[in-house]
Amino acid sequence: MIFNETYECMPREKLRQVQSERLRDAVRRVYDNVRPYRRKMEEMGVTPADIQTIDDLPKLPFTVKEDLRDSYPFGMFAVPMKDVVRVHSSSGTTGKPTVVGYTRNDINNIWAEVMARTICCANGTPDSVVHVAYGYGLFTGGLGVHYGAEKLGATVIPISGGNTKRQIMIMRDFGSTILACTPSYSLYIADICDEMGIDPRSLPLNAAILGAEPWTNEIRNEIEKRFDIIALDIYGLSEIIGPGVSSECPEKCGLHVNEDHFYPEIIDPVSGQPVPDGQRGELVFSCITKEAFPLLRYRTRDISMLMREPCGCGRGLARMERISGRTDDMLIIRGVNVFPSQIESVLIAIEGTEPHYELVVDKRGVLDELEIRVEVNQKLFSDEVRGLEELRNRIQAEIESVLGLNATVRLVEPRTIPRSEGKAKRVIDNRKTGQAN
Ligand code: DLL
Numbered sequence: 001m002i003f004n005e006t007y008e009c010m011p012r013e014k015l016r017q018v019q020s021e022r023l024r025d026a027v028r029r030v031y032d033n034v035r036p037y038r039r040k041m042e043e044m045g046v047t048p049a050d051i052q053t054i055d056d057l058p059k060l061p062f063t064v065k066e067d068l069r070d071s072y073p074f075g076m077f078a079v080p081m082k083d084v085v086r087v088h089s090s091s092g093t094t095g096k097p098t099v100v101g102y103t104r105n106d107i108n109n110i111w112a113e114v115m116a117r118t119i120c121c122a123n124g125t126p127d128s129v130v131h132v133a134y135g136y137g138l139f140t141g142g143l144g145v146h147y148g149a150e151k152l153g154a155t156v157i158p159i160s161g162g163n164t165k166r167q168i169m170i171m172r173d174f175g176s177t178i179l180a181c182t183p184s185y186s187l188y189i190a191d192i193c194d195e196m197g198i199d200p201r202s203l204p205l206n207a208a209i210l211g212a213e214p215w216t217n218e219i220r221n222e223i224e225k226r227f228d229i230i231a232l233d234i235y236g237l238s239e240i241i242g243p244g245v246s247s248e249c250p251e252k253c254g255l256h257v258n259e260d261h262f263y264p265e266i267i268d269p270v271s272g273q274p275v276p277d278g279q280r281g282e283l284v285f286s287c288i289t290k291e292a293f294p295l296l297r298y299r300t301r302d303i304s305m306l307m308r309e310p311c312g313c314g315r316g317l318a319r320m321e322r323i324s325g326r327t328d329d330m331l332i333i334r335g336v337n338v339f340p341s342q343i344e345s346v347l348i349a350i351e352g353t354e355p356h357y358e359l360v361v362d363k364r365g366v367l368d369e370l371e372i373r374v375e376v377n378q379k380l381f382s383d384e385v386r387g388l389e390e391l392r393n394r395i396q397a398e399i400e401s402v403l404g405l406n407a408t409v410r411l412v413e414p415r416t417i418p419r420s421e422g423k424a425k426r427v428i429d430n431r432k433t434g435q436a437n
Contacts, residue, residue: 002313016054024052063295103291129154132180134180200226203227244258278307302323333370372399376391
């Protein structure tokens with residue numbers, strides 16, 4: 001089922017007209033109501049009259065995370081606080097949190113709408129029982145999925161994260177059909193099922209909508225196998241709306257971007273110049289319909305590419321490739337550019353490892369050192385030392401051949417790498433904190 005055929009299947013020419021109209025309005029609104037935008041546009045000598053169609057977008061300045069920090073907490077809101085019905089916030093790793101706001105229209109007609117589309121993308125219907133194990137609170141995951149599921153008319157189980165044994169009992173007893181949580185938490189749920197002697201495949205689930213953190217196709221295969229479900233990627237960020245910016249359909253060939261609300265561009269992260277479809281770069285979004293917090297040309301630092309060929313599911317919306325890294329989580333180790341996702345793909349493909357790992361980067365003297373800690377399965381762990389040694393050497397050789405990087409591999413016991421109910425933290429870079437030398 002396609003939730004909103006009019007927009008999701010709109011012919012491209014018509015869609016461009018809609019986008020251009022909406023962009024014109026949005027630019028006028030931010031120019032009139034958001035001082036930092038007006039200042040930036042004046043500095044560049046651009047006025048709202050210069051923006052007539054979506055092709056004029058590159059004339060506008062970028063917005064970056066620092067702009068939001070400078071205007072903390074509400075300086076970039078485009079409506080008076082009396083019209084703001086909700087705020088959310090994302091913590092980030094450094095400095096002040098980012099605060100975002102929504103009007104009633106933003107929540108009911110944009111966010112709930114795009115999340116209803118997302119759930120339909122995963123074969124959701126009004127008969128679905130959506131088990132929302134994303135955190136509720138300032139994080140956008142829980143309430144984002146919640147409102148979308150209600151808009152669709154599905155049944156919501158607003159369980160939030162944590163208390164995994166109870167989650168499993170409720171899924172079984174209440175008949176949850178769609179699981180919504182981070183990919184790492186879904187694997188943790190599967191582990192706890194095993195511990196409780198419950199086969200995860202016996203749960204009533206038939207799909208999962210997973211996101212909020214990077215993951216790979218290898219992890220997808222693992223999740224699908226363990227639960228016997230279809231596991232789809234959903235993407236979003238608080239600054240743009242929360243979850244609901246884009247989502248995969250069962251064709252699994254990229255995430256459909258709700259581009260009638262969030263117009264995507266890909267730019268070269270160094271030069272800032274637009275790059276063509278099919279080429280990787282940094283994702284940039286413009287909110288062309290939102291009222292309270294309509295960011296234009298927001299640089300996400302997420303790396304992806306855009307594809308506009310038609311999709312087998314019938315939706316006409318552009319697709320973005322699964323996020324392959326962030327411009328700021330790319331590790332540079334002895335000059336080699338490494339994304340954690342590349343290491344994950346190598347690890348998962350090797351039999352005997354578990355999908356739980358940690359990357360620790362240190363500096364020894366002048367040299368960067370990467371240690372990969374990865375859990376091995378119980379059977380192998382209780383095996384003789386020789387088996388472990390062979391596995392270690394194999395991982396090391398594979399990392400060296402795929403990434404050209406010499407890393408130390410440490411095999412650790414099952415269940416020793418910290419688990420998270422929300423976003424997993426997989427990289428510990430001690431070079432930044434100066435803890436090692
Ligand atoms: O994580 C919103 C969300 C909630 C998305 C639930 C999906 C599901 P923030 O906390 O602001 O918002 O974090 C946004 O998380 O810029 C990406 O780096 C990362 N991220 C989100 N979804 C994915 C995904 C929510 N599917 C940041 N794959 C983004 C990879 C993702 N990274």
